[in-house]
Amino acid sequence: MKLDLAQLRALLAGDRQADRVVPPSGYTAQLTLFAAGAMAFLAVFALALSLAAGRLAERWGAELAHTATLRIVAPADQRAEQTAAALAVLETTPGVAEARALTDAEQAALLAPWFGADLPLDTLPVPRLIETKTESGFDPTGLSLRLAAEVPGAVLDDHGRWRAPLVSAASRLRVLGWVVALLIVAAVAAMVTLAANAALAANAQVIAVLRLVGATDSYIANAFVRRFTLRALSGSAVGVIVGLLAVWLMPTGSADAPGLLTGIGFRGAGWLVPLMVPLVAGLVALLATNTAARRALGGLT
Amino acid sequence: MATIWLNARAEKRELPKRAAGNQIETRLMLGHNRGKNEGTGVIELENVAYSYGGGELLSDISVKLAPGSFHFLTGPSGAGKTTLLKLCYGALLPTAGHVRLFEADVRGLNRDDVALIRRRIGVVHQDVQFLDHLPVADNIALPLTVSGRHAEAGGSDLNELMGWVGLQDRAAALPPELSGGERQRAALARAVIMSPEVVLADEPTGNVDWDMSQRLLTLLVELNRMGKTVLIATHDLSLIRAAKAQVQARVLRIANRRVQLAGADL
Ligand SMILES: Nc1ncnc2c1ncn2[C@@H]1O[C@H](COP(=O)(O)OP(=O)(O)O)[C@@H](O)[C@H]1O
Ligand SMILES: [Mg+2]
Numbered sequence: 001m002k003l004d005l006a007q008l009r010a011l012l013a014g015d016r017q018a019d020r021v022v023p024p025s026g027y028t029a030q031l032t033l034f035a036a037g038a039m040a041f042l043a044v045f046a047l048a049l050s051l052a053a054g055r056l057a058e059r060w061g062a063e064l065a066h067t068a069t070l071r072i073v074a075p076a077d078q079r080a081e082q083t084a085a086a087l088a089v090l091e092t093t094p095g096v097a098e099a100r101a102l103t104d105a106e107q108a109a110l111l112a113p114w115f116g117a118d119l120p121l122d123t124l125p126v127p128r129l130i131e132t133k134t135e136s137g138f139d140p141t142g143l144s145l146r147l148a149a150e151v152p153g154a155v156l157d158d159h160g161r162w163r164a165p166l167v168s169a170a171s172r173l174r175v176l177g178w179v180v181a182l183l184i185v186a187a188v189a190a191m192v193t194l195a196a197n198a199a200l201a202a203n204a205q206v207i208a209v210l211r212l213v214g215a216t217d218s219y220i221a222n223a224f225v226r227r228f229t230l231r232a233l234s235g236s237a238v239g240v241i242v243g244l245l246a247v248w249l250m251p252t253g254s255a256d257a258p259g260l261l262t263g264i265g266f267r268g269a270g271w272l273v274p275l276m277v278p279l280v281a282g283l284v285a286l287l288a289t290n291t292a293a294r295r296a297l298g299g300l301t
Numbered sequence: 302m303a304t305i306w307l308n309a310r311a312e313k314r315e316l317p318k319r320a321a322g323n324q325i326e327t328r329l330m331l332g333h334n335r336g337k338n339e340g341t342g343v344i345e346l347e348n349v350a351y352s353y354g355g356g357e358l359l360s361d362i363s364v365k366l367a368p369g370s371f372h373f374l375t376g377p378s379g380a381g382k383t384t385l386l387k388l389c390y391g392a393l394l395p396t397a398g399h400v401r402l403f404e405a406d407v408r409g410l411n412r413d414d415v416a417l418i419r420r421r422i423g424v425v426h427q428d429v430q431f432l433d434h435l436p437v438a439d440n441i442a443l444p445l446t447v448s449g450r451h452a453e454a455g456g457s458d459l460n461e462l463m464g465w466v467g468l469q470d471r472a473a474a475l476p477p478e479l480s481g482g483e484r485q486r487a488a489l490a491r492a493v494i495m496s497p498e499v500v501l502a503d504e505p506t507g508n509v510d511w512d513m514s515q516r517l518l519t520l521l522v523e524l525n526r527m528g529k530t531v532l533i534a535t536h537d538l539s540l541i542r543a544a545k546a547q548v549q550a551r552v553l554r555i556a557n558r559r560v561q562l563a564g565a566d567l
Contacts, residue, residue: 017451021443023434209430212392213491214419215447217412297412 007218011226011286021210022203022223029231032195036188036235036281037242043184044243044274050177051270052263057170060163067159068140070099070130074153076122083128086151090130093146095138102129127155134158185280188232192285196228196292204296211300221293225286232285236278244274341404342366343499343530344389344422349398351384358384360558362398366499366532371525371548373541374534375563376555382534383427385555386503389532390422391415403498420448423492425502427534429484431476438463438472441490448495459494466490466520482513489520499530506540514540522548 070090074082083101090099102110107129108119140158147154200207210220247265266273342365351359358381366372366389374382387393388400391407400407402418410418431440442459445451463469466486471479479487485505492500502521506514518540525531525548535541544550552563 017446020435020439021432021446023432205430206432209432209443210447211416212419212424212426212430213444213447214416214495216416219447 004218007222010218011222011229018219018223019226022199022206022227025199025202025227028195028198029227032192032228032231033235033238035191036232036285037239039184039188039191040236040239040277040281041243041246042239043181043236043277044240044247046177046180046184047273047277048177048247048264048266050174050181051266051273053170053173053177055267056263057167057174060170061167066134068132068134068138069157069159070132070147071155071157072128072130072151072153073125073155074127076125078153079128082151082153083130086130086147086154089143089146089150090132093138093143095134095136096132096143097135098133100131102131185284188236188281189284189288192228192232192288193292196224196289197296199224199227200292200296207296208300211297217294217297220297221290224293225289228289229282229286233278233282236281240274240277244271342401343368343403344532345399345401345404346385346388346395347399347401349388349395349400351381351388351393352396353384357396357558359388359555359560362560364553364560366530368498368530369525369528370530371522371544371550372532373544373550373552374532374555374560375536375538375541375552378536380555381558382536382555383503385560386424386501386532386534389501390424391418420444420495421497422499422501423495423497425485425488425492425500425505427503427507429488431484431487433476436473436475437468437479437487440476441468441487441494443491444495462490462494467516481508482510482516485509485513485517486520489517493524493529497529499532500524502531502533504535504537505533506535506537515543518544519547 070086072079072082072086087099087101090096104122107126108117110129111119111126138158140156144156147156207220244266250264252263252265344364344366346362346364349359349362350357362385374385376382384393388395388407389402391400391402391410394400394407402410403421405414405418407415431437432443435443438459439446441463442451460469460472463472466489468483468486468490471483471487476484476487485508489502489505492502500521505517505521509517514537521531521533522544533540541550541552553560554563
């Protein structure tokens with residue numbers, strides 16, 4: 001594809017006369033505008049989802065990677081004894097930075113949302129929880145084996161079982177969001193190419209006349225390129241604004257409620273990402289139309 | 302010159318201002334001087350052959366259009382007049398031989414060069430095409446517009462030119478509203494607005510009555526007197542006979558795929 005600097009300069013400078021030589025195209029112009037707007041709207045959501053999923057993956061990964069929980073499930077009379085034994089094992093386990101049994105009050109607080117505040121904890125066979133902070137070198141399988149031998153009532157939950165799929169799902173979601181955004185860009189390119197080809201075909205006679213009176217290929221191509229670039233740019237700008245408003249109006253959760261749905265949105269510099277959408281759409285339209293126009297002109301003398 | 306100018310403007314009752322007429326003339330002649338080549342032709346065909354894919358339509362054709370010359374190209378329908386004209390403005394490349402436009406071999410021209418050459422060779426096409434959504438005045442100014450000189454089109458030059466072809470009252474009309482003769486005159490005006498050195502006309506009197514064809518011929522003869530090289534393709538021998546009274550014209554005839562200089566038998 002040929003798009004030299006001189007052509008680009010002529011393109012940006014604009015030319016009211018050149019714009020008039022191609023007849024106005026009525027409703028197909030509206031369709032291009034609408035399609036570009038709709039695509040940009042969708043792209044905003046894809047990007048919001050992707051960025052939110054990315055944040056979530058990072059946070060879950062960071063929070064959960066360094067903790068593990070031990071449950072001591074034993075008859076009430078052995079619970080304190082086994083807890084002490086488990087703590088002893090943990091103290092000599094490499095990779096365990098810190099281990100601490102939760103107090104009755106802390107456990108009651110954890111259960112309160114489900115059973116109410118005045119739960120008689122000491123009369124119920126509630127397992128004792130030991131929180132550990134882990135660091136590199138921690139080997140959950142080795143620890144499980146040791147515990148099985150020395151503390152029969154201890155069950156190790158290193159969060160890995162449910163953490164891993166969640167983190168990888170969130171990462172996957174982030175990638176998917178970008179793939180969707182890229183597909184939308186490709187769809188914009190396809191849509192503009194189709195529309196430009198239709199316009200070029202509909203104006204074949206106009207193009208032939210322009211060639212005959214001495215118009216260069218760049219001049220003719222620019223008359224179309226300018227049109228479609230402007231349409232893609234303005235259509236997608238409207239789509240992005242509406243999309244950003246919609247994202248902005250989404251209910252958000254508090255910072256410590258790591259839900260995906262309530263986390264959709266942009267944070268800080270992330271708000272700038274969707275602003276790229278009209279620029280990318282405009283650039284894609286420019287290249288797509290230029291390619292289509294050059295191909296159409298190639299057959300003319 | 303003055304009488305011809307008056308002839309061209311006969312339809313318009315009022316006499317054109319002399320100054321205005323001279324202005325057009327000077328402008329059109331400038332183009333001629335710019336491209337004047339002593340001794341060589343502005344358009345040269347050397348042993349040219351052309352075929353659309355089947356057998357050769359034109360064979361071994363050598364023609365040189367000297368600056369300021371007036372030529373007719375004749376021959377029966379289908380002989381290849383339009384094809385030869387297309388070779389003369391770079392729309393077709395010869396299948397053999399050489400075509401030189403302003404001393405440049407057409408095979409060495411890129412697409413932008415061809416576009417630039419078309420600003421120096423004004424062409425009245427056999428089936429004239431306009432931009433039907435633009436008024437006649439804008440269509441005539443189109444060569445200026447596409448060469449980035451639109452500002453000049455708004456000026457008095459365009460009005461003068463429209464007056465010269467007798468279309469001053471049709472400036473705002475759309476091309477589909479024009480009669481056959483008006484279309485041909487608009488095409489001629491469009492062909493010369495860039496002050497080209499050469500004017501090629503393909504059957505310019507094809508769809509018009511005798512009076513209109515005389516009027517168009519007069520305009521072309523006048524262009525030649527301003528110094529332009531003129532080549533008219535036509536199968537209409539009576540037009541050629543009428544021209545011979547006004548201008549020293551050479552007649553080229555295509556017969557049996559070759560071009561020959563026609564004698565006094567016309
Ligand atoms: N684009 C083309 N492809 C194939 N054949 C063509 C083409 N244009 C013209 N011809 C053929 O070439 C011959 C000469 O055409 P043309 O140059 O238009 O003749 P003229 O102008 O003398 O009537 C005709 O037989 C015509 O059918
Ligand atoms: Mg013909």
